Amino acid sequence: MKKRITLSVNGREYSVDVDTTWTLVEVLRDKIGLTGTKHGCGVGACGSCTVNIDGQAINSCLMLAVKAEGKSITTIEGIADGNGLHPIQQAFADNHGMACGYCTPGMIMASKALLDKKLEASEEEIKEALVGHICRCGTYPNIIKSVISAERILKGSSVLK
Amino acid sequence: MDYFKVNNIEEALSLLDAYGERGIVIGGGTLFVPHRTELYSEVEAVIDLERTQLDYINFDGNKLKIGATTKLASILTSEVICKGPFEVIAETVREITPPEVRNMATVAGDICISAEVDLPTTLIALGTEVVTRSTVGSRILPLEEFYLGYLQNALKVDEIVTELQVPYPGLRTGAAFLKFKRISTDLPLLNAAAKVTLGDNDKCIDVKIVLGVGTNTPIRVKSAEELLLSTRCDKELIAKAANSAGDIEYISDLRASAGLRKVWGKVGVKRVLWKALERAQYKEVS
Numbered sequence: 278m279k280k281r282i283t284l285s286v287n288g289r290e291y292s293v294d295v296d297t298t299w300t301l302v303e304v305l306r307d308k309i310g311l312t313g314t315k316h317g318c319g320v321g322a323c324g325s326c327t328v329n330i331d332g333q334a335i336n337s338c339l340m341l342a343v344k345a346e347g348k349s350i351t352t353i354e355g356i357a358d359g360n361g362l363h364p365i366q367q368a369f370a371d372n373h374g375m376a377c378g379y380c381t382p383g384m385i386m387a388s389k390a391l392l393d394k395k396l397e398a399s400e401e402e403i404k405e406a407l408v409g410h411i412c413r414c415g416t417y418p419n420i421i422k423s424v425i426s427a428e429r430i431l432k433g434s435s436v437l438k
Numbered sequence: 439m440d441y442f443k444v445n446n447i448e449e450a451l452s453l454l455d456a457y458g459e460r461g462i463v464i465g466g467g468t469l470f471v472p473h474r475t476e477l478y479s480e481v482e483a484v485i486d487l488e489r490t491q492l493d494y495i496n497f498d499g500n501k502l503k504i505g506a507t508t509k510l511a512s513i514l515t516s517e518v519i520c521k522g523p524f525e526v527i528a529e530t531v532r533e534i535t536p537p538e539v540r541n542m543a544t545v546a547g548d549i550c551i552s553a554e555v556d557l558p559t560t561l562i563a564l565g566t567e568v569v570t571r572s573t574v575g576s577r578i579l580p581l582e583e584f585y586l587g588y589l590q591n592a593l594k595v596d597e598i599v600t601e602l603q604v605p606y607p608g609l610r611t612g613a614a615f616l617k618f619k620r621i622s623t624d625l626p627l628l629n630a631a632a633k634v635t636l637g638d639n640d641k642c643i644d645v646k647i648v649l650g651v652g653t654n655t656p657i658r659v660k661s662a663e664e665l666l667l668s669t670r671c672d673k674e675l676i677a678k679a680a681n682s683a684g685d686i687e688y689i690s691d692l693r694a695s696a697g698l699r700k701v702w703g704k705v706g707v708k709r710v711l712w713k714a715l716e717r718a719q720y721k722e723v724s
Contacts (some may be wrong), residue, residue, distance in 0.1 A: 278439055296440040298482070300471060307544065320472040323541055323624060331513070334539040339468045343441045344486060387538065409536020409623050 282346045287355025290397065293342075301345045302326040302337040304402075305352060313353035313382050317411075324410030327383035328352050334390035353382035356389060364434065365389055365427040376414030383402030384410050388424045397431055400425065440476075440483040447492065450598060451573045457483040464505050469551050477648050480607075487544075492585045492600060493518065502604040506546035510534055510557075513545070514702030523606060526613040526631070530560040531618045533626075546599040549605040552591045552655070553621070554625040554693070558584075559650030560615045561604065562609050563631035569601040576600070585655035611635040611644075612717025614710040618702045620693065621650070626651045627693040630706030634671070640719070642666045647679075647707055652699050659683050662707055671715055680708035 278297045283285070283290055286309060293308045300319075305311045305328070306316040314337060317325035321336040327430040328337045329351040337345075360389045362370065365385050375381045384407060391398055412420060454461050460482040464470050467486070470478060492505035497518045504513075513519050513531045520528045522542045534548070534556055548557045549568065558581060566581040573596060581602075584592050595600065599717060611649065613633040617626045629650040637643035645663050650656040662679035669675060682702060688699035 278441075280441070297439045298474060318699065319534070321468060324536060327538055330541075334538050335541050336468075336536075336538045339466075339471050339539070340470060341441065341467060341484070342444070344467060344488070346443075409538050417577060 280343060281362075282343055283343070284309070284345055284350060285348065286350045287352060295342045297341065297343050300394040301328070301340045301342045301350070301404075305337060305418075311352050311354050314316050315379055315382055317379075317383075318370055323380075323408075324387065325382075327379050327410070329386055329390050332390065332393060334387045336409075351386070351389075353429045356385070359360040359417050363389075364430040365392065365424070368427035368430060369420075372419055372423040374416060374420045376412075376416050379410045379416075380410055383404060384412070384420055386429065391416050392428055396428060398428060400431040403428075417438070439482060440666075441486065441488045442483065443489055445489050447490050447571060447598065447600060450487060450490060450570075451571065451596070453483065455573050455596050457485075461485055462488060463598050464548035466509070466539075466542035467547075467565050468539050468543045471549065473614045474657070475651075487598070492546075497524075497606075498607055502606070504545050504602045504604070506544065506598070506600050508545045508604075510540040510543050510545065510548065511537070514540070523608075523611070524604065525613050526560055527604070527632075528554050530615045530617075530631070533615070533629075535623045545602060547700070550591055550593065550599060551583070552585050552587075552589050553651035554627075554651050556615070556626055556629050556650065557618055558656050559648050561602065562633040562656055563613060563615075563633045563646045563648045564604050564607060565633075565646065566605075567598055567603045569603060570597045571600045572596040572598070578603070582656075582658065588654040588698045600623075607633060608635060610637070610715040610718050612719070616706050616710050616713075616715065617717065618706065625693070628652050628699050628706060629703045630703070632707070632710040634666075634711070634714040634718045636715075636718045640670050641668055642671050643668070645713065647683075649683065649686065649703055649706065652686060652703050654689060658706055659686070660710075661669065661685065666711075671711070676708060676711050676715070679711065680704045683707040684693070 315325040317323035321339045326337045454497040492507040494505040568616045615631045617672040619631040632647045635644035647659040661682040665679045
């Protein structure tokens with residue numbers, strides 16, 4: 278069944294016609310055109326479709342788009358402030374936290390949800406937050422390094438502020 | 439497929455009444471969404487309980503009450519569960535990964551799936567009861583009697599789970615949970631939980647041992663329980679009790695063969711019993 282819904286993505290409202298069976302990742306990519314979020318396994322086992330909803334990381338392949346109405350959705354496109362990369366993105370670039378890059382948006386969104394809540398996250402906690410994310414290039418050590426480095430940058434910038 | 443985000447349980451019940459078998463109630467939807475075409479192709483209406491205000495965790499000193507739509511992630515931030523007599527529930531939820539799923543999936547959803555899940559194993563060991571509602575009234579049934587088969591539970595077509603009630607485990611009681619899985623984010627190939635209460639002279643006065651996923655429904659390992667009741671549990675006795683978990687007829691599936699489950703079943707029972715016993719001994723007051 279078709280339904281018109283309004284989704285709040287990265288602070289902007291999008292009014293879209295969707296089928297009630299479509300998932301959030303399908304609507305984000307195919308209807309809204311935000312293709313930064315990647316579609317992977319479709320069953321919540323790979324983490325590549327991770328977006329943040331009301332500050333929490335979720336798998337957008339496991340959520341019907343109609344369920345996401347009324348929630349505040351943040352995707353990888355919405356985390357930088359317009360003047361360059363977000364510190365987590367920068368840290369991934371600086372530390373080679375990616376090879377092909379397919380898992381990177383999901384990795385960054387899950388890291389952001391963690392670091393927004395807890396800037397003192399330990400390496401163990403970072404690994405726990407990223408447990409549902411698969412990187413088939415096997416860049417895991419650099420990914421962890423990137424998040425630790427981002428944590429340091431963010432801590433620094435929050436002190437400056 | 440129609441989709442309804444209802445505002446209260448009454449609205450959900452009347453929709454369920456109208457749609458019957460063609461309606462499905464969801465909490466987080468993390469099972470329904472990926473399997474909507476293969477398992478639920480006949481569903482015509484999705485009834486989403488998200489806004490029904492059943493998201494709560496209360497402890498009145500006697501019973502821990504968890505609302506149906508409480509997110510699994512909320513268990514891990516609940517002080518009453520994370521520290522104290524219900525800690526084993528938090529330990530179980532921590533094993534349900536990834537965290538992205540815990541942020542969506544609900545407690546009642548996990549209970550109702552009736553397949554390869556972790557929470558029921560622990561909650562049966564704790565003697566949990568399920569509160570359900572329908573348009574004609576409500577009923578309370580033990581979680582132990584809730585499972586009828588693989589993907590089959592005791593809910594009637596017009597019923598919705600509204601709450602779980604976990605009794606206060608009492609003094610000198612310890613509980614433990616253990617999960618066996620292939621990789622860190624997999625569903626369990628087997629899990630085990632135990633609750634032990636000690637009386638005078640450290641004699642075991644109450645014990646519940648549960649194995650999940652070894653068979654089509656979570657089961658009590660009664661033969662092991664009988665061996666331990668009214669005795670002072672020692673290493674030898676626990677080993678004997680654990681061995682009796684080898685008599686269960688385990689299932690084979692893509693995750694593990696019956697033979698492997700039999701090995702893990704015995705190991706699981708042994709380890710959870712040890713841990714529960716250790717905890718009971720150190721919990722003079724809790």
